[in-house]
Amino acid sequence: MADLLRLLLRVGEKAANVARLCRQEAPLFQLLVQEKTGEDKNKKFVQDFKTLADVVIQEMIRHDVRVQFPEMAGFIHGEESNMFENGLGESVTVTVCTTEEETAKLLATVLDGDQTAASLLARAIHQDPATIEVSTDSLTIPLKPSELGIWIDPIDATSQYIKGREEVLEEGRLFPSGLHCALVLIGVYLRSTGEPVMGVINQPFNNKDPADRGWRGKHYWGVSCGSINICSESRPRNRSEGQRGLSVVLSSSEKQAVKEALTLVCGPDKLIYASGAGHKILCVIQGLADAYVLSEGSTFKWDSCAPHALLRALGGGVVDLAMSLQQSDSGAQDPSTELTYHLPRTDRKGAERWANHGGLVAYRDNSQLRSIIGALKGKL
Numbered sequence: 251m252a253d254l255l256r257l258l259l260r261v262g263e264k265a266a267n268v269a270r271l272c273r274q275e276a277p278l279f280q281l282l283v284q285e286k287t288g289e290d291k292n293k294k295f296v297q298d299f300k301t302l303a304d305v306v307i308q309e310m311i312r313h314d315v316r317v318q319f320p321e322m323a324g325f326i327h328g329e330e331s332n333m334f335e336n337g338l339g340e341s342v343t344v345t346v347c348t349t350e351e352e353t354a355k356l357l358a359t360v361l362d363g364d365q366t367a368a369s370l371l372a373r374a375i376h377q378d379p380a381t382i383e384v385s386t387d388s389l390t391i392p393l394k395p396s397e398l399g400i401w402i403d404p405i406d407a408t409s410q411y412i413k414g415r416e417e418v419l420e421e422g423r424l425f426p427s428g429l430h431c432a433l434v435l436i437g438v439y440l441r442s443t444g445e446p447v448m449g450v451i452n453q454p455f456n457n458k459d460p461a462d463r464g465w466r467g468k469h470y471w472g473v474s475c476g477s478i479n480i481c482s483e484s485r486p487r488n489r490s491e492g493q494r495g496l497s498v499v500l501s502s503s504e505k506q507a508v509k510e511a512l513t514l515v516c517g518p519d520k521l522i523y524a525s526g527a528g529h530k531i532l533c534v535i536q537g538l539a540d541a542y543v544l545s546e547g548s549t550f551k552w553d554s555c556a557p558h559a560l561l562r563a564l565g566g567g568v569v570d571l572a573m574s575l576q577q578s579d580s581g582a583q584d585p586s587t588e589l590t591y592h593l594p595r596t597d598r599k600g601a602e603r604w605a606n607h608g609g610l611v612a613y614r615d616n617s618q619l620r621s622i623i624g625a626l627k628g629k630l
């Protein structure tokens with residue numbers, strides 16, 4: 251299955267190209283940031299070009315995976331639906347066609363005849379990305395495509411993507427918001443158990459090349475399956491918790507009760523607020539925070555699947571917070587509290603069926619997870 255990993259890295263890079271293009275090219279950028287007034291307000295598709303960018307990326311990933319792994323066809327899920335209504339009230343299904351010309355023609359119908367924007371997008375969709383060098387050659391992953399499913403979040407932290415504030419990232423420092431929070435997330439899970447087994451994260455806006463002022467991306471990947479645990483990121487060294495206190499990253503909208511309870515186990519200034527669900531889990535992967543705690547069901551399977559696989563490869567994971575709080579304090583973490591990705595909630599409708607409804611804790615270290623759960627017990 252190293253073939254699948256290589257394909258996901260390539261298609262993740264293509265997705266990043268589309269994301270960068272939509273901000274670089276004036277005809278696309280205007281659509282992305284356009285304030286809708288008057289008549290335009292009723293035009294659902296233009297109103298929501300950011301959603302079209304998301305849909306285009308998701309369909310491109312779905313298309314490329316299906317071509318190489320037809321066995322996975324019915325199991326490639328994502329955040330977006332591919333149905334769009336154009337300005338004339340016609341429903342258009344956004345798909346990636348066999349040729350660039352056909353794709354451009356189809357996109358033009360969704361974009362109300364905007365040929366320039368449609369051609370630019372179609373070119374990025376059909377262009378081969380730059381080669382990604384990863385040493386996956388000696389990697390044998392004992393998985394069959396017919397056993398796997400995929401979750402895609404084409405762009406996570408869309409609000410940061412639209413705002414577009416630029417940060418100059420520094421190694422070892424967490425930058426809470428900005429363009430770098432926007433991530434392409436592609437996660438692979440086992441259909442039988444729902445375990446996340448492979449993840450690819452592409453960060454389209456990692457750094458700006460001083461030579462041409464163009465954005466360069468960065469990719470991260472991980473495989474966790476049986477005894478195979480490999481990750482592009484190395485396991486950060488854990489300094490003694492007693493000396494420095496835990497650091498936990500939270501959503502700025504997190505409940506006061508959670509913040510207060512965590513203050514007791516975190517060192518001073520160790521509660522950090524950052525944007526993007528995927529970005530917060532990436533911060534834990536990179537060791538920029540020890541854990542990410544979320545008490546609400548405001549993330550979905552497509553937000554957590556890919557980064558969860560990387561955390562597992564590093565010896566950590568992502569647990570359901572509500573479920574973990576109900577466990578007895580017997581010491582070892584119950585593996586059944588880890589989030590799974592194969593079953594929808596039957597008592598909910600639409601996207602809510604796939605919400606991580608119990609909230610979550612993303613962690614690298616089991617004993618740190620236990621401290622956090624201990625601190626939150628009886629407080630929510």
Ligand code: 2IP
Pocket residue numbers: 403405406407408409501502503524525526527528548549550553
């Ligand atoms: C969002 C995005 C938000 C996050 C929310 C996700 O996904 O990651 O930033 O909220 O949970 O569903 P917060 O930043 O408060 O953690 P998207 O951008 O794909 O809608």
Ligand code: CA
Pocket residue numbers: 403405406407527552553
């Ligand atoms: Ca998301």
Ligand code: CA
Pocket residue numbers: 304329403404405406407408
């Ligand atoms: Ca998204």
